[in-house]
């Protein structure tokens with residue numbers, strides 16, 4: 384459903400030179416890559432959901448940095464694997480992030496941490512990024528792919544939480560509940576019905592009818608709203624919802640406009656003066672997508688003029704790394720103006736912040752990371768081709784799994800199979816995405832000493848981006 388997930392590297396792919404499968408420099412640590420399973424953990428993965436799988440290396444060697452208070456469910460899964468996990472409650476400023484990312488093989492983030500090319504180019508050991516959220520706009524996915532760094536997210540575990548928040552906001556705006564509550568907290572009884580409305584029979588306009596937008600559609604209809612939506616893709620309408628051909632059509636018809644599009648060049652300032660002018664007099668705007676989608680000064684103006692009767696913002700162009708003061712050091716002029724507006728709900732990016740969503744995301748993303756680290760499985764990756772082979776088990780002690788991330792150029796398979804040719808290739812799968820290709824092969828009757836030769840031969844090929852050999 385999401386166009387943002389379809390990442391195709393277009394620039395030439397640079398080769399990764401010094402990094403072995405676990406990110407250790409081969410010149411200083413030539414055999415660390417191929418260590419046997421640690422006796423202390425019995426060679427077994429401890430999680431019940433993946434039973435009897437051979438632990439393919441010393442999982443204690445894997446260093447993971449988790450930022451932004453990733454849920455305990457995710458931390459437990461990762462520490463349960465024996466990985467070294469450091470978990471911080473906040474994001475980090477760029478200089479500190481660069482220091483930390485140099486050390487780790489895995490990083491887990493949420494929506495705040497910006498993994499730009501500048502940051503990722505320092506991450507010499509990084510194998511994989513886990514976005515413990517839906518959005519992946521904070522990561523340079525193309526650059527990560529060119530470096531052979533896999534990225535996983537949780538595509539819909541918090542969708543329901545966002546949809547429920549928006550439902551609450553629709554009623555809150557229609558009834559001016561935020562203002563009445565603030566007044567009462569200040570001691571003022573202000574009983575009014577003017578410009579307070581039922582939502583029954585009103586039209587909700589949903590921009591972006593993906594996981595969140597379509598979930599919201601069902602909930603809104605159940606409360607008696609008419610639903611229209613605009614999306615760049617033609618999508619099946621749920622219930623009696625109706626797709627409209629253009630954003631302008633939606634803006635002209637809707638009493639409430641709610642935004643559920645990803646952060647893309649095309650969605651930046653998607654709602655600005657021209658669009659607000661098109662909206663009905665006395666209508667409402669809700670943004671729980673990304674802060675870049677709404678031109679805030681234009682919104683302030685439209686609210687001051689009374690054209691827009693209320694708004695709810697959960698996301699902002701600049702969001703802080705952690706909890707605390709937001710407005711004192713906010714240099715944007717609109718910050719103070721926002722605070723002074725009536726019937727404006729301001730929330731600190733809590734759309735997906737429920738216990739249910741965070742627990743589910745913790746499990747989903749941590750399990751994807753484990754599958755990738757231990758088995759090389761890329762199912763659900765947002766930037767690498769998706770590939771899986773069934774798991775290596777304890778019945779296959781002389782087997783190894785070769786993972787070869789490479790440039791998608793002619794002749795690679797022939798060269799790889801020449802290298803693997805002295806062994807029995809039990810299974811092999813290869814897929815490509817643009818300039819990048821991902822190959823997995825399970826080989827049998829392979830001795831420990833031979834694994835290092837295979838690894839070094841593959842690393843020597845000009846098409847190589849990353850080689851990993853798991854056994």
Ligand SMILES: NC(=O)C1=CN([C@@H]2O[C@H](COP(=O)(O)OP(=O)(O)OC[C@H]3O[C@@H](n4cnc5c(N)ncnc54)[C@H](O)[C@@H]3O)[C@@H](O)[C@H]2O)C=CC1
Pocket residue numbers: 384385386517518538539541542545590591592593594595596613614615616643644645646647649650671672673697698732733734735736
């Ligand atoms: N406030 C919060 O805490 C949260 C915010 N989000 C944000 O919500 C966004 C939407 O999430 P999902 O529904 O899961 O995404 P999704 O990928 O399922 O749906 C997005 C929809 O937007 C459409 N779209 C893309 N560009 C468009 C354009 N220019 N005009 C109209 N439609 C366009 C796509 O075709 C797709 O149907 C995420 O990208 C994320 O940025 C997500 C979760 C929590």
Ligand SMILES: O=C(O)C(=O)COP(=O)(O)O
Pocket residue numbers: 493494495515516517518519541732733734735736
């Ligand atoms: O899932 C998303 O994309 C969100 O925006 C939620 O982000 P968060 O996990 O609250 O930083």
